[in-house]
Amino acid sequence: MYLFVWLKRITWLVVFYFLLRFLFLFFNIKSFQFADAQQISYAFLYGLKFDLSAIFISNILFTIASLLPFKFIEKQSYQNSLKYIYWIPNIIFFWTNIADFEYYKFIGRRTIFEIFGIMGDVFAQSFSLLSSYWYLIVLWGIVSFLFVRFTPNKKQADVLPRFNLPVGIIVWLLAIGFTILFFRGGFQEKPLRINQAFEQHDNHLGNLTLNTTFTFLTTIDAKGTEKVSYFTDNKAVERLISRDRSSHFEKTTTPPNIVVIILESFGKEYMGYKNPYKGYTPFLDSLAKKSVFMENCFANGRESIIAMPSITAAIPQLIEEPFITSSYQSNKFVGLGTIMKQFGYTTSFFHGARNGSMGFEGFSQLAGFDKYYGINEYPKDKYKTDFDQNWGIFDEPYLEYFAQELTKEKNPFVGCVFTLSSHHPYPIPSKYKGRFPKGKAEIHESLGYTDLSLKHFFSEAAKQPWFANTLFIITADHTQFNTEPIYATPTGAYRVPLILFHADNAKLNEIKQKVDTLKVCQHTDILPTILDFLHISQNQVLPFGESIFAQNTGKAFQLNSGVFRFISKFPNHQSIEYLEMGIDGKAKFFDLKAKEIKVNDGEEKTFTEQIKAYIQFYRNGLIENSWSKN
Known part of the structure; x- marks a missing residue:
């Protein structure tokens, strides 16, 4: 033996x-x-x-x-x-x-x-x-x-x-x-x-x-198929997850266009604006200064395939597998494209990578977008010079192409674009080599290139007839390397910019007056925010998102390695804090520096019950395919 x-x-x-x-x-x-x-x-x-x-x-x-x-x-x-x-x-x-x-x-x-x-x-x-x-x-x-x-x-x-x-x-x-x-x-x-x-x-x-x-x-068979039963009364769940769906804007005679720009890996850490250092994004900093800049916005995950459903359908990740790759992606839900088409909008989604990459093309169709523009749709005569030899088209020519294609759209329209040059291996056109700061991490130089590409996009867009009547929403899909100590925390690794810009100063000032830029918000809040701005009913939106114009302190959800995180500003507390909870329901509370804090029994019960209600609605709704009643 x-x-x-x-x-x-x-x-x-x-x-x-x-x-x-x-x-x-x-x-x-x-x-x-x-x-x-x-x-x-x-x-x-x-x-x-x-x-x-x-x-x-x-x-x-x-x-x-x-x-x-x-x-x-x-x-x-x-x-x-x-x-x-x-x-x-x-x-x-x-x-x-x-x-x-x-x-x-x-x-x-x-x-x-x-x-x-x-x-x-x-x-x-x-x-x-x-x-x-x-x-x-x-x-x-x-x-x-x-x-x-x-x-x-x-x-x-x-x-x-x-x-x-x-x-x-x-x-x-x-x-x-x-x-x-x-x-x-x-x-x-x-x-x-x-x-x-x-x-x-x-x-x-x-x-x-x-x-x-x-x-x-241990995740081979992890499909989020186990129901949870924190609550036996569905009405209690509905009460705990109810969100503010009121309208904060009047309907306009000329419906505004919406442009959503999702910047690959642009963590808030990389900006100079609202940070005690220079950063790597001079144009984005200048744009943020004259826009509405949400200082406490959090991504719902650390991957692009988590950001896509969060931003376009208010679906965060509350099971281990991203929604796009799960067996539930064909469940009934209502996305940005579906809603906007009901109100006469044309909708399109642009991503300069290979068609099918990250499942974006298929999901954009499920979210109701009329058209998807991938590398197959990019002009063949420009492909050879504009291809980065890695993922797809360089950001500068692709964002220029995006602006030109939007001009062809019938107004009003919703156009979304997802950049890619700041994705590994961070390619930069040869003519720009050595122009941008190398920084502390490999990604930093490519951020400078994408930032310049964004500047050129706005210069091109400003020449178009649709520009003056368009709300621009700019965010990042997720963060990447943390090189600054103030962001090297569990929550700092999820901080992303959220910028709302409008060329009409009167409209921009109205937006500024209606929002608290210090409130907690997240990717899933972008869809209801768009609907609120357009005076469109938010009742079809899943409860994981809420307009940033809602008069409350806001909240954000994350799931990392089996631990749920619920970020908010608790009543009677001066700062933003968060709780972490396993599926067993045991929770602890922390400040944003990850130092454990004490809360009273009432606060613990209130916020633990809230996150449990969201988890139960999410998971059981997936299994029963009951998110959407339509």
Whole structure:
């Protein structure tokens, strides 16, 4: 029996998962700059529980095959085949962990199974990704070589005298039982889950505790299909999630146009306006100064595919898988395009990437947009010079194209555009190389290019007949690298700009008078804000969004690695705070610097019940397909 060999190889894996966690910390050291040695040590120690869970479940076939109580396993050919059963799966999972050394910087969490929903985009960019992150491949090769080269092998002393068959079967079954036990994380009623890694209530430390093997394997069947029953009375849920749907603007005789600009990765951190440093976006700063600038706007997630439904349909992410890639994307819901067509608007969505990229084309149709403009629709005679050799069309020519196409639209119209040059690998046309500040992170130079492209867009748009009667809404899909300490917090990683601009000063002043620019808002508030401005009923909008003109302190939702976040300004408190809650309903409260705060029992009940009501409405509504009654 080869019990000792099996135990040594399992222990060998524990060593490598420790090494991978150390390397993850090394590559993302800026994310942990506020954590002290004790907190990091605890993350490593507690992470052993998740490592053992991942190791035992990913090696279940090796366990079953290694300890079979039959004589044929002693054959050298069989023992050789066992090595490959041991090596191949673990080397593959080593890669998922190593890939997260860099991918984590983009999405702010460990990779989960939903990555397969965007594999088409990953494959399309495989050459670019490999050329940019070749060192990860080299590192993977080194780690794999060390793993294989020094794998513990059988020694004579390791081989126990053969048990009789009944005893061998018992040992084999016990090993399988221990595999299940370690995978579950113990004898507790509920198995080990991702959100249990966040005992220190810090996204970064929680993700240091986790490993990607665990998050990947435990989300294979995570489709958000489990109903929750925090409340038995649906009327209580409806009361708790009710939003202000009143109108704050009068209907105009000439319906205004709406232009929504979604800037790739433009975190609020990167601006100079309202920050104590210069920033990388001089034009956006100048535009924000003469616009309505919401200082406390939060993205609903850290990925573009989360921003798309949040902005155009008021659908945040309250299950682990993004709505666009989930099995629920065909559920009934009402998007911006659908509503606006009811009032005579033409609607279009522009994204200069390959058609089908990120699922945007399909979702835009579900959200009711008349037309989708991807790379296939871009003028063929300009494609060769304007293609960035990576994702799609450079921002400057594409935004110029966007302005020209809007001029062809029948008024009134809604036009949305999603930029892409500030996406990795951050391409910049050769004529602009060296023009923009390099900054502290690779993305910073490309922000300067997109900012200039935005300036040229507004110059072009100002020449068009529709410009003077258009409300421009500018935001970012998500943030990216945090290089400034004031943003290196759980909530700082979600802060994005939200700017409302109108060329008509009288209309702009009216907007300014009706809004509190310090209130909390989020991506899901953009759709109801547009409807409010146009004096269109908001009753079809899901309750996850509310007009920024509503006279209250506002709120924002997020979900990261199994932890729900609810950001608001609590009554009787002077500052914005947030609560974090697992699916088990246990909540803690924090200020925006992630310092735990105390609230009274009434406040705890009020805000915990609210987030529970939103979760119940979201999840149960998905399963029952009951969001929309139309």
